[in-house]
Amino acid sequence: MDLRIQRSVVANLRNRPNPVVSGPFVLGLDLSTDSPHINYATPVPGIEITARDVSGLVQAFGARKPRLEYVVSCAPELEKLLLDEGFTVESRTEYLICTPSTLAVPPAPEGFALFEPTTDDEFAGMISAQNEAFGGGFSATAADVDRYRRNRSAGAVLIAARTADGQYAGGGTAVAPAEGLSEVAGIAVRPQFRRRGLAGAITAAITSRLFAAGGDVAWLEASGEDSWRVYERVGFRPAGQRLYIAK
Structure with a gap:
């Protein structure tokens, strides 16, 4: 692997x-x-x-x-x-991996809708929510939107989460599959919407779409114990070691 x-x-x-x-x-x-x-x-x-x-x-x-x-x-x-x-x-x-046999797809938490963004406003809303969740400001540039649109056109999977009253709550992405594999990344939920099962639902929704498109392995990395537990609940299992190193 x-x-x-x-x-x-x-x-x-x-x-x-x-x-x-x-x-x-x-x-x-x-x-x-x-x-x-x-x-x-x-x-x-x-x-x-x-x-x-x-x-x-x-x-x-x-x-x-x-x-x-x-x-x-x-x-x-x-x-x-x-x-x-x-x-x-x-x-x-x-890193953790998920296969079709281990994936568990929970329903979206009550009060939230998961969807695939297609318009500039939807891309911007999703990106802004991710930025805030990761500690940045609640904003998205035109270049960010162009990059997400370009990635989607190339086969990437993008899932956004929105409340019934139109607030963007979070989102996540997966790169276009290569050799049947795809990395799931950027799973993010704004602070006020956390601990409701939304991160797991986003992760599972992305992964199920990858498998529906013919992929056989999804992989990701957990940033801490909380996210590790989220990913394990939807079917991801530890599989190997990766290194991040910079000058």
Whole structure:
């Protein structure tokens, strides 16, 4: 499973608007944003990596912050090379996977509707709710909306949550599947709507749509014990280790 996950990450970054190949790395650039959580690199599994390759990757980032995300077992010697180049570990995470046989889909909590956004206003409402949930302001730029629309056109799954009176409560996304796999990410619920089962319902709704489209594995990472429990309740199980590291 580690190798399948890493290959899917490589495929996802190659589908970014401005991908760059630097030796054994793929750098997924999206020039519409400076976010290091969108503009990062990953190693292509099965290719030997040298210190010169790492130096070349740093140069390929240009003025952007050099940052990598990858499955540890697929490049076990890479971490030392990165540390020698001045990188610092951001976090070590365990990823979880879900398959059609483990998925449990709860109903949307009472008072909320889950839907796939299609208009600019709906994209903006969903993005704003996610931004607030992750600690940013309740706002969305035109570039954010364009990016979500472009991702949806490329096969991404987006689910928004809204109250009966029209307040955007949260949302989540999944990248277009590659090799039958897709990463579920950005699961977010605004503070006033939490602990009602909404995060689990959003996660399950996204995952069920991925499977309906022919995918066989969805994966994600939990940010803490609370989110871990949410994901386990809808059928995700721990499967491997990933590393976030930046300079």
